[in-house]
Amino acid sequence: MHQIFFNSKDLSMTTISLSEQEIIRRNSLQKLRELGIDPYPAAEYPVNAYSEDIKAGFSDGQDHFGEVCLAGRLMSQRIMGKASFAELQDAKGRIQLYINRDEICPGEDKTLYNEVFKKLLDIGDTIGVKGTVFKTHMGEISIQVKELTLLSKSLHPLPIVKEKDGVTYDAFTDPEQRYRQRYVDLIVNPQVKDVFVKRTKIVNTMREMFNERGYFEVETPILQPIPGGAAARPFITHHNALDIPLYLRIANELYLKRLIVGGFDGVYEFAKDFRNEGMDRTHNPEFTVMEIYVAYKDYQWMMKFTEEICERVALALHGTTKVQLGDQIIDYKTPYPRVTMYEAIKTHTGYDIAGKSEQELREICDKLGIETDPTMGKGKLIDEIFGEKCEHHYIQPTFIIDYPVEMSPLTKKHRDNPELTERFELMVNGKELANAYSELNDPIDQRERFEEQLRLSEKGDDEAMFIDQDFLRALEYGMPPTSGMGMGIDRLTMFMTNSPSIQDVLFFPQMKPEQKPVELSEDGKMVLEILKSKSPVELNELKEKSGLSNKKWDKTIKDLTKNNVARVVKSEEGLFVESVG
RNA sequence: CUCUCCGUAGCUCAGCUGGUAGAGCAGUUGACUCUUAAUCAACGGGCCGAGAGUUCGAAUCUCUCCGGGGAGACCA
Incomplete structure (x- = not known):
């Protein structure tokens, strides 16, 4: 275009x-x-x-x-x-x-x-x-x-926007125009600028906090030969000189962990990730995630750190820990409750799923009215129950901890229960804001988990992870015990600026391409052909030659004159049409 | 992908059960040396999202398509 x-x-x-x-x-x-x-x-x-x-x-x-x-x-x-x-x-x-x-x-x-x-x-x-x-x-x-x-x-x-006594007149509000022409939106809607100022302040506050502690900001590859670190469909591209496929990263986790292997104690990156999936109010194909990895820590430590981050960001933006979000007030004051996934499910469904078999879980799903299919394993079933029945209840910041091992192939097994992992997600307003683990650093366990993913993939799970041999090699050299955390910056900005849509916190949200300017119709081209052989030509003669009905003729000739490719000239001999240019 | 609403002047919008388009702001011309949504007078400005159909006649009714919003499905 x-x-x-x-x-x-x-x-x-x-x-x-x-x-x-x-x-x-x-x-x-x-x-x-x-x-x-x-x-x-x-x-x-x-x-x-x-x-x-x-x-x-x-x-x-x-x-x-x-x-x-x-x-x-x-x-x-x-x-x-x-x-x-x-x-x-x-x-x-x-x-x-x-x-x-x-x-x-x-x-x-x-x-x-x-x-x-x-x-x-x-x-x-x-x-x-x-x-x-x-x-x-x-x-x-x-x-x-x-x-x-x-x-x-x-x-x-x-657009002319006027304002008197706090009332705005003729506001520029059409979402399509606002997102396609963000520059205009920014000029005439001052509150829009404020959201983006806050977004940058969120990032700066976090960066400040990490740098104070001596963590090291790094950049890792966006073009990856193996898209790892998360379960999602990637965008694929091609490198001509190497003649290989490359993927836009869906996460940077595996690269940051390689750097921990390399001897950095704490590394972080504000990363654009890309996922080739649906777009809606909370998903854009490219989005920003902050990921941080700190050696010699575990997920318990990371929970404290994560809640500190949220509290500090809220204070930096609003001077208080209480932040309006829709008709709720979210209080980011630490500490946040820690609720295990099993407890959450017991609270909101009444079922104690500890030690239950796959068959038993399937029956519980049936009773709860949750659809299942035979490919779902234990972890997936538990995740489904949580997603359907529990997740939306956690409005105030809450850590959901100890996820089933099947759902977390990069997470260390729980020190007390090998069916679980040392993982938490921070829920705010019923949605995931951050995701963190005690990182799996046992290379043999990691290889087995990858192989399990491969089996899932063969069963038809198209979002199962690929095996990254180089990452396994890095782990074999030895990675110190580490905890890592990823936080969605777009989502955090939505929460902190009371924005209901991700498009409101992205300068240039993804849109379908604008329509091309209309081209000449077939009839118009045909009439133009006739004009080429003879111009100027008497109007009625041209009309007859074209063979068009009254209605179509009228439309076509208007089209041609509007587009300045033909002109109707009135002279003493009558009306003539001539081509222009 | 499904449902639903929307698309009319540069902008915000009206235009009902079909009869060939209206307002405010913006623009143009003129008046005005403290106004503030400045005011007053006059004027110009429309492929009524695109295409097809029904009709003597479509912005209006029907269908298809394009673009957007919302809700859901899928997906983290």
Whole structure:
């Protein structure tokens, strides 16, 4: 859909599809050039102030700002003859400008005010102003503009959003446009920016915390020959020079553990992972996970660390551990309850599944109305019961611990019960936020677990893990006892910013490609063919030759003239159609 | 993948049981030197998502397709 703009036919189509307002702006651009004003100047603009700082720092009667110079986008104009008000939006907020004709045009030539400001500037243009700070009669802190510079002309009109007394009018809300044109969303919807500021603050807070403890931020391969560390369908690509398939990573776990083998005590990565699965309110094909591995720790230690992270992030963002989420208040104050999976199931179903056989579990599922199929083993059945009957109950942060061994091929067996593993998931608002283990470092056990996965895969489980021989070799060299944890950054951001959809916390959520501009219809092409042999041609003659019905003829000829490939000319001899170009 | 709602001017939306499109903002022209959703006057602006069908006639009814939202299924 990009190359379409490079062939001449479509180029002409994009030109004629300009709206009236876009044409006017292009004309203004031309007029500015004729006045000797470069609409896209190159020189540095010496900004020395921001809107919000000025508004926060201004006090009546004294001007301690002196001359300020700020730049931003022109968001509104209120023109009143020889003086005007306007609003400038910079990186921090908005401030009102007062523009007086004789202040910005001290000499005889009033062109800058009368022509440039009043006529040739538009909402959306980036401008720079120099002036002084003052307060209007109505009490609004404003800039008295002495010098006005166009820094960048805007050719595409912005949606106009107005606001009074906290009520927003004509808000730009269409989700499709907001996500496809996030830049517009960010310009006109200030609360959107806030979500992304918070997102970055979450990452910075975590990074700060890890660095304080001496953990080491690393980067590991995104293109992997074996997609490991999780159960998911990968994206596949091809490396030409090596002529091998490569996969976009679904997790980075196995690489981070290799680094623990290599002697780092603590490593972490904020990683983009990719999964070739469905998209919905909580899933995007690429998403961000923070994974951290710390040597000589176990999952008990990691629980404490994880709850500390959450508490600290909540405090950094909101100054309190209580965070609004939908109609709930989530309290991230530590410590969080630890509930074993067996306890959770007993609480919410009444069944004690400890020591139950596969057959017995299947019967319990039947009684609970949970569908099962014969390929499901013990672990899968237990996981199903938990997912259906328990998960959604855990609104406040809760650690669900001790998962069945079948579900956790990379996790160390529980020190007290070989059917279980030392694994926890942190549940918030009924959803998984983090997942952690005492990492399996027994290479023989690990190999057996991989082989079990291989058997599952042969049984038809398409998300069973591949065997990564090099990872096993690394474990054979010896990995210290380690605990690792992964936390979904998108999900955490959703929780911390009260965003109901993952699209609200991603700048550019995945969307289907936009539709191509419409091409000429078959009828249009056919009529054009006739025109090629004879042009101009009498209208009725052409209509007859085309053999089209009245309705189709009407539509087709309108199509051709709209697209500027044909033209109807009226002369004394009658109506003629001629081709253009 | 299923169900459901939506797609009309640059933006937000109205347009009912079919009769050929309306408002506010934005734009253009004019007036106005402290306005703030500025105001006042005039004007211009529409492949009514695309295609097909029913009809004398479709923004409106039917079907198909495209795009989006929501709910679910699948999936961590």
